[in-house]
Amino acid sequence: GTDIMKLLKEFHAKHYQTNKMKLVITSPESIDTLRSYLTASFGPEVFNALPPPLPPDDNGSIENLPLRTDTFRTLTYVNAVRKSHKLHLMWQLSSIAGDYRSKSSSYLAHLIGHEGPCSLLTSLKSKGYVMGLTAGVGAAESFTNNNMYSLFTISVLLTDKGLSNWVIVADMIFKFIEMIKEKGVQEWIFDELKQVASIDYRYLEEDDESDFVE
DSSP states (O other): OOOHHHHHHHHHHHHOOGGGOOOOOOOSSOHHHHHHHHHHHHOGGGGGOOOOOOOOOOTTOOTTSSSOGGGSSOOOOOOOSSSOEEEEEEEEESOOGGGTTTOHHHHHHHHHHOOSTTOHHHHHHHTTOEEEEEEEOOOTTBTTBSSSOEEEEEEEEEOHHHHHTHHHHHHHHHHHHHHHHHHOOOHHHHHHHHHHHHHHHHTOOOOOGGGGTO
């Protein structure tokens, strides 16, 4: 069988390094006082950490990413405890941490998860296959989105009819993605998303300091 502990230790040794980690502190103390606390706890080398590694320029290859390739391109069935039917499609990508200016994953998530006329969701609903659909990557610095890799997921809440025709649902999703590739990036859509993001940031509510260090 598979030695899970061995795999975890190998993963930890390879990826859990100081130059891939972050330490954030919030305090009413002065910067000099905080630096003295850190030096006392971790030593002076804490301020001389190596820069974080950049995502590999692998031209779309997933061979150098942390999650094993043999766990992808597979079909997995899971018995649900609740009476609900869901279809999850997942892609492992290079980290999108450096993609904050163009936000390509947000652009793609917007198109796939759009709920307006002629959208993928509308087409699936018209056939009685689905009740809902979401797409995108997780929050920054999470298991699904970090400096090592990002997972782009499309999650579909299926009806009973959709469960019986999940292959057709998956095929419609892949055809929609292919259509996006053929059309290419539309500047007007990007500009629209950029404007909305700018408005959201301008009227951003003030958060508690502790939220920034969690």
